[in-house]
Amino acid sequence: MNSNLTFQRFLSGRPAADYIFQDRPYEEQIAQAAELIKEADYVLYGLGAGMSTAAGAQYGGSFFEENFSEFQEKYGKGLYMRDMYSAGFYPFPDEESFWGYWSKQCMLAGVKLDVTPLYRMLIQLADGKKGFCISTNVDGQMIKAGWPEDKIFCTQGDYFHIQCQKKCHEKVYDGTKMFQQMDQARKDCKVPSYMVPKCPVCGGPMGMNLRCDEYFVEDENWHLAEGRFGEFLSEAYASGKKIVLMCLGVGFNTPTIIRYPFEKMVRENKQCSLIRLNLTEAVIQKSYQDREVGINESIAKSIPDILNVVKTKK
Numbered sequence: 001m002n003s004n005l006t007f008q009r010f011l012s013g014r015p016a017a018d019y020i021f022q023d024r025p026y027e028e029q030i031a032q033a034a035e036l037i038k039e040a041d042y043v044l045y046g047l048g049a050g051m052s053t054a055a056g057a058q059y060g061g062s063f064f065e066e067n068f069s070e071f072q073e074k075y076g077k078g079l080y081m082r083d084m085y086s087a088g089f090y091p092f093p094d095e096e097s098f099w100g101y102w103s104k105q106c107m108l109a110g111v112k113l114d115v116t117p118l119y120r121m122l123i124q125l126a127d128g129k130k131g132f133c134i135s136t137n138v139d140g141q142m143i144k145a146g147w148p149e150d151k152i153f154c155t156q157g158d159y160f161h162i163q164c165q166k167k168c169h170e171k172v173y174d175g176t177k178m179f180q181q182m183d184q185a186r187k188d189c190k191v192p193s194y195m196v197p198k199c200p201v202c203g204g205p206m207g208m209n210l211r212c213d214e215y216f217v218e219d220e221n222w223h224l225a226e227g228r229f230g231e232f233l234s235e236a237y238a239s240g241k242k243i244v245l246m247c248l249g250v251g252f253n254t255p256t257i258i259r260y261p262f263e264k265m266v267r268e269n270k271q272c273s274l275i276r277l278n279l280t281e282a283v284i285q286k287s288y289q290d291r292e293v294g295i296n297e298s299i300a301k302s303i304p305d306i307l308n309v310v311k312t313k314k
């Protein structure tokens with residue numbers, strides 16, 4: 001087994017030097033994207049927040065007002081109680097309140113979230129090819145849509161697991177059932193004290209297994225997924241065959257995990273091509289336009305359009 005390519009070597013902090021918005025007509029871009037997919041033997045998906053937004057996941061606006069009104073009344077809207085991203089950083093006064101909030105977010109944005117039709121279409125693009133997925137999304141949607149669990153590497157954790165808040169040991173715990181029970185028992189934005197989980201090793205508070213500080217736990221499964229990701233890259237490179245990279249709704253929040261590395265792969269290896277789908281930030285590298293297409297459009301439109309062309313011209 002060739003393990004030359006690791007996640008650490010894949011990562012890149014360097015933006016491209018020559019970003020442009022392509023001025024080709026939309027239909028031409030769709031045709032080019034479909035062609036790049038058809039030619040490829042390997043597909044690597046890179047998922048960012050924009051993919052789930054396009055699929056229908058909601059974080060703020062009227063969705064937040066409707067579901068979190070009691071939290072807004074109790075804590076005030078302020079800087080935090082505006083959307084599920086900001087609210088997670090609220091300095092909750094105690095653990096009962098912390099889990100009162102987080103159990104709700106995990107239920108709505110993870111356990112109960114089901115926006116999979118667009119994800120199902122995305123998966124179909126890899127039909128008959130070898131595929132892998134690297135994701136900074138934490139909502140579990142790719143798996144819900146039917147993607148195999150051993151072909152995805154979620155680098156930032158998820159809404160389904162908890163860990164020792166101070167990372168005293170490298171293990172994560174399934175929180176799904178606990179979130180469901182908390183969701184039933186919540187009163188005045190708090191869960192009863194007996195429901196508050198404690199670290200089985202140090203007895204301290206538990207927290208979400210989401211990368212937000214230096215205490216994020218990368219457990220055994222995280223490392224296994226990291227290893228499989230490296231193996232996929234190594235095998236794809238060694239095959240000499242074409243690899244299409246699909247950068248989906250990845251913005252500039254954490255560009256070093258998917259956006260920049262994908263661009264680097266195109267620069268360094270002629271086997272690689274890149275399809276970037278993004279509502280507003282689908283810039284690509286001018287020097288590599290023959291192998292890159294950037295479609296500045298709702299992903300909810302571009303994925304079905306690409307799939308249509310891929311399926312009709314097999």
Ligand SMILES: [Zn+2]
Pocket residue numbers: 164165166167168169199200201202203204
């Ligand atoms: Zn602990």
